Amino acid sequence: MVTVVTTSTILLKSFVNLSKFEHCVERLFDDLHIDFKWSSESRDLIAELCFLFDLNYSVQPRFVPHRWLSAYDIALATLRLYDVYRLFYFPFVDNMSTYRKEIQAIMNKLPTTKPQLRVQSIFEILKLKYKTMTKEGKSRKQRIVERLFHNNVKTSFILNFYASALPMLKQYVPLFQTQAPKIHKLHDAQVDTTRKLLASSIKPEKLVDLNPKQMASSDVGSVINNLKLNQIFIGKQARDLIKDCDEDHRNQLLILVRVSRA
Structure with a gap:
């Protein structure tokens, strides 16, 4: 039960942090x-x-x-x-x-x-x-x-990022909302979804063999574990949208994504 609660906190935080896109x-x-x-x-x-x-x-x-x-x-x-x-x-x-x-x-x-x-x-x-x-x-x-x-670029970027990133969570939510979800299936789905979310912005070698409690640790999201800005997952459409932006503007948008996952 502890592992279910632990991974749930990560998933909940993912949604709460969408507010960091300034609505x-x-x-x-x-x-x-x-x-x-x-x-x-x-x-x-x-x-x-x-x-x-x-x-x-x-x-x-x-x-x-x-x-x-x-x-x-x-x-x-x-x-x-x-x-x-x-x-x-x-x-x-x-x-x-x-x-x-x-x-x-x-x-x-x-x-x-x-x-x-x-x-x-x-x-x-x-x-x-x-x-x-x-x-x-x-x-x-x-x-x-x-x-x-x-x-326009910022708006299009966030819309395309949502379209690419939120499906990871959308696959999990129906299971969570069932009237009587089986706890072992819920746990497995939470761990899998949490790992996918973390892998979108954290170096893959830092996630190998981590258990749910370790995944929820603040150390996992430390700067030393972060992927480079140009490596974080934002989706193909969002990536294509900003490829012609100047470097400062592009990094500002990518930092928004990183902060939303902090």
Whole structure:
């Protein structure tokens, strides 16, 4: 029983430490959910954008903080429509010229100029719509713009990291939540999941033959045992996303991941 509790503390800590990402994408989840839940016009416009890109639209699910694993499913849903979200919120950007090339690159994915012209007309509709919004609505739009444009790389990085890292935990949780989990199976699953989590940021030779109590030791996560920043697991999509960033920016994002596992 002690080993089950010991490894559970590591798993719980993994979720609690997601807060060290400054709730960047969780706040985005909330704002996107509210923005489309109460506006049928906004839903119609973004659904049309999705149609142009041959995507099915569904309202952004609500993120429930105490159901922390929902961050995985919502991250996937957000990534699926990420380009469309950027198109929808582009008219609310103050310095549009800064991001026009990025937006044009998204529009170039459309097969002909006709749908591109329709996107431009939707931009004009949204610009007019912004003028009549409430102060709260405008503030929400600007928070979303901050994440999708000004901090786009960080937002995309965290979303892709969640999409790659959280499946390790998602496989374990259903067993934990069963009405009467068999303790030996629960223990084995916890130990296996804990080892995988630790291996994503700790040198493999430091994990060989460790028992659950040793894995929970603070010594395991000491600096001397850490993988180099460029070796920690973040997932292929997140890795590809930051490969062209300057070294300082890239290291800042990787340090975020390391701190979240500390």
